[in-house]
Amino acid sequence: MMRQLIILISLTAVLLCPGMARSEVEPDIEKIVDGAYLRDSLNRSTMYDITFSAESYSRKLKGNGEVKEEKRYFKTYYFKDTLFKAEFLEYSKNGEKQSEKDLQKQIKDLEKKGHLRDVTINPLRPFYPEARANFRFNLLGVESKSDYSCYHVTVECLIEDKELYEGDYWLETTNLNLVTALFHPSKLPGPIKQLDMEMIYAPLDDGYWLPRRFHLFGRGKVMLFIKFNFEAEEFYSDHLVNCGLTEDFFQEKSDEK
Numbered sequence: 001m002m003r004q005l006i007i008l009i010s011l012t013a014v015l016l017c018p019g020m021a022r023s024e025v026e027p028d029i030e031k032i033v034d035g036a037y038l039r040d041s042l043n044r045s046t047m048y049d050i051t052f053s054a055e056s057y058s059r060k061l062k063g064n065g066e067v068k069e070e071k072r073y074f075k076t077y078y079f080k081d082t083l084f085k086a087e088f089l090e091y092s093k094n095g096e097k098q099s100e101k102d103l104q105k106q107i108k109d110l111e112k113k114g115h116l117r118d119v120t121i122n123p124l125r126p127f128y129p130e131a132r133a134n135f136r137f138n139l140l141g142v143e144s145k146s147d148y149s150c151y152h153v154t155v156e157c158l159i160e161d162k163e164l165y166e167g168d169y170w171l172e173t174t175n176l177n178l179v180t181a182l183f184h185p186s187k188l189p190g191p192i193k194q195l196d197m198e199m200i201y202a203p204l205d206d207g208y209w210l211p212r213r214f215h216l217f218g219r220g221k222v223m224l225f226i227k228f229n230f231e232a233e234e235f236y237s238d239h240l241v242n243c244g245l246t247e248d249f250f251q252e253k254s255d256e257k
Helices: 002-015 029-046 100-113 115-120 247-253
Strands: 050-061 067-080 083-093 135-145 148-157 165-172 178-185 192-203 209-222 226-241
Touching (some): 029 135, 029 148, 067 247, 083 247, 115 209, 115 226, 135 165
Antiparallel strands (some): 050 067, 050 226, 067 083, 135 148, 148 165, 178 192, 192 209, 209 226
């Protein structure tokens, strides 16, 4: 592990030198992809555990976009390597706080549908060397995003796979941290006809970039006439890094990201 960390630091020092972003030479898309992967790998290799709060919404929508039903949750997320745990604190439906019994039913339903895993998605997986053969990368230019100067990179998946994602990525030009990702599966699952996701990141005081907002919008159709629209949104705050969480803390709730 230590050897891998030294290699990552060395490569990052070469590829992410401050002069890269300000060079008069047009940046190379391969260097940007390599640099984004190395930056993400370096961040993850030095964050041994992460904790943050989440205010979460799920909505069923009418055909005109009006909210038919809204559920709201307050949660705390915990991560350590591949371990993940979600602790639910409160549940409301259409503005009314629900009972602990109703909360436990909702938790089981969300676990069954896999919705607790949305926050564990890493939009930068296409940038990792083992995945790149399945993707085509293009640099559209330098744009402003969340008040950062960013490289706008498009990622196109060359195969259809519901586990692989493609879309638009904005990487800040100084150190190639991910600022915003707009992405979707290269193959839509089952009756889903649209599934668009957005992940927004921002830095902590110690320099780590972590998610601040996740948004999902989807449309589906069952048989010929039954259509449904849905939306989910989460806001993240109170981020804590390297607080010493142990594997025992995760108990039987752990599984791979």
